[in-house]
Amino acid sequence: MIHNTNEDIFSHPWETVVHAxxxxxxxxxxxxxxxxxxxNRRVTEEGVLHTERVLETSFNIPSWVTGLIGLTxxxxxxxxxxxxxxxxxxxxxTINLNCTNFVSVDxxxxxxxxxxxxxxxxxxxxxxxxxxxxxxxxxxxxxxLSSYESNAKKGRQALEWVIGNIKRDYEEVxxxxxxxx
Amino acid sequence: MDRMNSISQDxxxxxxxxxxxxxDWFINGYLKEKPDAKRxxxxxxxxxxxxxxxxxxxxxKQALETKGIKLSEVTQDILGTDQDKSRTHPGGKPKN
Numbered sequence: 058m059i060h061n062t063n064e065d066i067f068s069h070p071w072e073t074v075v076h077a078x079x080x081x082x083x084x085x086x087x088x089x090x091x092x093x094x095x096x097n098r099r100v101t102e103e104g105v106l107h108t109e110r111v112l113e114t115s116f117n118i119p120s121w122v123t124g125l126i127g128l129t130x131x132x133x134x135x136x137x138x139x140x141x142x143x144x145x146x147x148x149x150x151t152i153n154l155n156c157t158n159f160v161s162v163d164x165x166x167x168x169x170x171x172x173x174x175x176x177x178x179x180x181x182x183x184x185x186x187x188x189x190x191x192x193x194x195x196x197x198x199x200x201x202l203s204s205y206e207s208n209a210k211k212g213r214q215a216l217e218w219v220i221g222n223i224k225r226d227y228e229e230v231x232x233x234x235x236x237x238x
Numbered sequence: 239m240d241r242m243n244s245i246s247q248d249x250x251x252x253x254x255x256x257x258x259x260x261x262d263w264f265i266n267g268y269l270k271e272k273p274d275a276k277r278x279x280x281x282x283x284x285x286x287x288x289x290x291x292x293x294x295x296x297x298x299k300q301a302l303e304t305k306g307i308k309l310s311e312v313t314q315d316i317l318g319t320d321q322d323k324s325r326t327h328p329g330g331k332p333k334n
Contacts, residue, residue, distance in 0.1 A: 072265075072269050075269075076261075076264065076265050076269075079260075079261065079264060080261065082242045083240050083241070083242050083243075090242075091243070092242070092243050092244060092245035092246075093242050093243075093244075093245070094244050094245050094246075094249070094253065094294075094298045094302070095253075095256070095260075095291065095294070095295075096295070096298070097295075098260070098285065098286065098291065099283050099284065099285045099286075100268070100283060100284040100285075100286065101283055102281040102282060102283055103281075106264075106268060111245060111302060111307060113245045133245075133305075133307050140268075142268060142269060142271075154307060
């Protein structure tokens with residue numbers, strides 16, 4: 058099992074980042090995500106937005122490895138998320154739905170305002186990769202983790218790309234530059 | 239901006255209608271509404287864009303099953319219930 062944590066800071070307010078997070082895909086920086094559906098969504102009695110989605114992705118790893126560990130392409134993941142506007146926190150947890158006998162990839166993302174600077178947002182990321190019952194377990198785990206780390210880096214750029222687009226949309230529609238920032 | 243597709247092409251139109259409604263509600267409703275402004279004594283769970291979501295869910299349910307995506311193991315209709323609050327996400331602990 059490999060456990061990895063990572064922290065990143067966006068120079069945008071929490072509302073902007075969270076809005077962009079819902080609209081992150083499709084994204085040229087991370088084209089691996091090819092489909093996405095909302096399965097359930099509601100605001101709880103406490104005012105927290107709960108969402109379940111299914112994501113369709115293609116792993117960027119060699120085909121001989123996918124064959125070896127029985128991974129399929131496309132791969133499907135389940136995501137559970139909570140947006141709490143009172144605490145100003147967005148949390149997303151993702152797990153793989155395919156091949157759970159061979160590999161599990163658990164990922165948790167949390168977006169919250171920077172405690173010292175309201176114009177910034179902190180992203181905390183936690184990934185746990187467990188591969189079992191196949192040859193070269195260490196190799197496979199490292200491969201998965203590096204694939205996820207590369208996606209995490211792309212994820213940041215991907216979100217910045219969406220934020221740029223949303224701002225442009227607003228400028229075009231409302232004609233108020235920087236309204237969102 | 240380009241639009242994200244549904245996992246099933248047949249559900250794209252329903253998905254896009256729902257996504258439009260949700261994005262508008264999220265940015266102009268949910269984030270702007272003062273917490274507890276409309277809640278208070280009558281606390282109740284709310285489904286934003288409910289009619290559009292139901293139509294969209296109906297479409298994708300069949301499609302996901304056809305693709306062999308077994309959601310029953312990870313998702314149950316327990317969102318917002320007491321069970322939900324005590325629930326650990328299936329991915330939250332290592333599987334045996």
